[in-house]
Amino acid sequence: MLFSHQFFFTPLPTPAIVALFSFGALVLLWLLTQPKPVRPPVDLQRQSVGTKDGARRSALLKSNSLMAYYYDDARTLYEVFQRGLHVSGNGPCLGYRKPKQPYQWLTYKQVSNKAEFLGSALLHRGLKPAANQFIGIFAQNRPEWIISELACYTYSMVAIPLYDTLGPEALVFIIKKAEISTVICDKPDKAEILLSNSEKGLTPVLNTIILMDSFDSELKERGAKCSVELMIFGRACCAVPHLTFALLLCPLGDPKGAMLTHENVVADAAGFIKSLESTFSPVPDDVTISYLPLAHMFERVVQTVLYSSGARVGFFQGDVRLLTDDMKALKPTVFPVVPRILNRVYDKIQSGAQTPFQKRILNFAARMKHAEVKKGIIRNSSIWDKLIFQKVQLTMGGRVRVMVTGAAPISPPVLSFLRAALGCQIFEAYGQTECTAGCTFTMAGDWTAGHVGVPISCNIVKLVDVEEMNYFASNGEGEVLYVLL
Template sequence: MQTQEILRMLRLPELGDLGQFFRSLSATTLGSAGARRSVIGGSPQLLTHYYDDARTMYQVFRRGLSISGSGPCLGFRKPKQPYQWLSYQEVADRAEFLGSGLLQHNCKASSDQFIGVFAQNRPEWIIAELACYTYSMVVVPLYDTLGPGAIRYIINTADISTVIVDKPPKAVLLLEHVEKKEIPGLKLIIIMEPFEEALRERGQECGVLLKSMQAVEDCGQANYHAPVPPKPDDLSIVCFTSGTTGNPKGAMLTHGNVVADFSGFLKVTEKVIFPRQDDVLISFLPLAHMFERVIQSVVYCHGGRVGFFQGDIRLLSDDMKALCPTIFPVVPRLLNRMYDKIFSQANTPLKRWVLEFVAKRKQAEVRSGIIRNDSIWDELFFNKIQASLGGCVRMIVTGAAPASPTVLGFLRAALGCQVYEGYGQTECTAGCTFTTPGDWTSGHVGAPLPCNHIKLVDVEELNYWAKNGEGEICVRGPNVFKGYLKDTEKTKEALDRDGWLHTGDIGRWLPGEYVAPEKIENIYIRSEPVAQMYVHGDSLKAFLVGIVVPDPEIMPAWAQKKGFEGTYEELCANKDMKKAILDDLVRLGNAGGLHSFEQVKAIHIHSDMFSVQNGLLTPTLKAKRPQLREYFKTQIEELYSISI
């Protein structure tokens, strides 16, 4: 990765006038040696799981099964046909049959049993994975881009005797290695698709049994074994990463690692765009990589659906129109293609000017915290772009490489959905930083996830110093891997004695806006009795306070419905009335997706409106924040003193 890209990888949460407040709040959660952690969640402990009944990947799927029952789970389609679906129960049953069949073919129900999966994204990939988890086995993904030498190395290093492949040509490739005595330990190849008898005979000649996946499932159904579920500390997957030089390294990830990572994602997004049972994910990014598999796990955990593309990236748009996904995991390269295609169609100066003009109008809404796809601009200009993705996308997640701020900013506006960016690597399962909802600025990859600490350490030879907010990115937490399979030397290079993962990437903490205070005020101003609102944060305090000006025409009637009587001035001085207004603000904050640290904890009721005449508003009726802070200095100090 280029230095100019990775120097912008991390970002210390801060915001506008409240920047010092959030800087202080982050500092209260620092660990040793300048480690920083998420302010989301409130617990001093790093997040290990989100649900008590979903602490392993086996339990994650069982939770989805419980929620969905026989609802749709895995979807696939043939050319120009609608999606067909396997239900959660069908997937669970097939996984148990396949797992039982593996046990009948000399596999062990143990985390020492490694099963290779060499296939493109499809329902059988997930069934094979779940079969392994159901009987405490470990998945080892294989993929074409590794190259034949790397595939040989992985099979031998992981002592893989069984590989599940999708198509006969991959079985042929493996048999060629066996015939050359390059992978002598391979004994069983299970093929998802039909194959000819000649291939089976070729395998017999070199001591490898070839069976169809259906035959192994049938065997398992006839010789059923009860599930042997794994524990959180058991290995779930060994993900081999392709290095620039040398052999690939097998990152060992436990069930607890994967659960912690996606639980961090859930915690960050819980108030804004929480996954639902009716969510649909389009799967086209390689399942051999953890980014795709973590996002899918979130969907399964909530009983949602995953639809697989046909296998041809050129048909992805057609697949999305047929599937109508709500969740769209992508890589920046694809976002760039979307952006370029949109602007290539604006092929005259006038069309381009109109497109840029409309995009700026929507981007202004995004900056103020409004993300929607039902504006006049959407109806007139952006609905075709949204329809090309199926018309239902509500969340895009991108990672794996730096994303262009220009592209992200435009697509957030054009698609009218939330676009999140993260940073991480296989060794921390997938992500360790993530966009915080409400911070729709670009050029960074968000704050630390609640499941890990992050610190920067000096890189003397490159003149990066942690005291300047620059250095090598280090991660520690329950999402950090257990080491490289059978590679003690590389493990020691990556993990130090204190459990810190040294990523090898350079990062910099960036100052800037995190959540505009106006966003919080715009949510609170929807409270029926409230006419004006000022939210304040103090760098030496751990919470927000607010100044509320009630609407003199509406507040008395609202108060009467709540059981309060009196004149406007009397109601403004009523402590019980103040509590009722504060409760209403918190209610609206929860509905609007505010995290606990974004909610005001105390308010002062002020009876006179902010105005141009009293110097608290600009001529365009915008709040003069420094003047408001000074004007209400005494009241703010009192709010903090009585709330400690």
């Protein structure tokens, strides 16, 4: 008996056949276009190494000698900036924009010159190039903030950030405690806050306010009545830079204060670069957006990393509601962020899937991308990116290569989802401003969530048991007893 080689089946509707083959083609294309994965620089089961007394250091280090700097010619913040000027070939440095306008750029040399002009003007007024000469900076993120800070570094003075979110009492406390005679601020309304304190006799040491924005004669006369001179931010006589070692002080509220050295900041930046060097090396073409408060060290260390490689920093317009518009114009490659921002991005993506079918497609695309991430494949060019995630990626400019989240814990499900959806490397860091920002950093190639990584290469960290919470240092859990830089 012969058997007929025929197949009996119920014909599928033509649209279903097209959909089936289209879906299969997408999966095949996804498989064929996967790039090489990011390989961890160390064994992920041994990311840190014990030193003594239960403390641990990064396994990236070959010995117990901690990093103090990354580049031999950049050991102070002044040298960091000068290195950026050299390696960039005097390329663009600080960018700013007006509403609905493209970014305009100051070159490294222009910024350096402006800092020298401002610093020499301060010396001309009798201020001293010394580690006990404190200059207040009371402003939102903008190029003049960095110029003011660099002016202090150029002439060995100390920059002290001030910010009004601490309240008027904290401003008074910091000015009196540090004996700040000169404050550089951005807008007349901040000058009015300072003058109000002077009029009440609360800050008798303050005698000079330098304003970045223009102001009227009425404000100048008001200052004169309480013996405070108002000046416009600009060019003055020039002097030879003093390259002696300077200090940096960061206010942490009333009544705390932390003195940080250039070595602290440079070492912390070196630790970040070391953590990323196997997968990301900053170059002059890189650009970051500055919107996180410069009064905190997270933003300052990120910028130090960028300046050391001759990269660019573009400032937001001053309104976080316009941040997306700024990012579309700037197209940053490095994006420092906080969980609050990432949670908004996550909610926006989720809310875009309004029907059950859209939600299934979104979740399927996220699972496919997350499967790549777990293998070390980080990209924004897959078919799932083009069909599902490209829109949200373009809201950040479409060129982000590295994101660093800090300042607060981020939900593991949110972090895992965004690592897939945004198509870039997202690292989580832990630290405090008084410890120069970063203390720990997640390892390249470790894309698990729910932890903040290991000590960066400039410090060691020791944990102690918290028995009542079942945290034991032997399990890699506990309270941070100390961080040693």
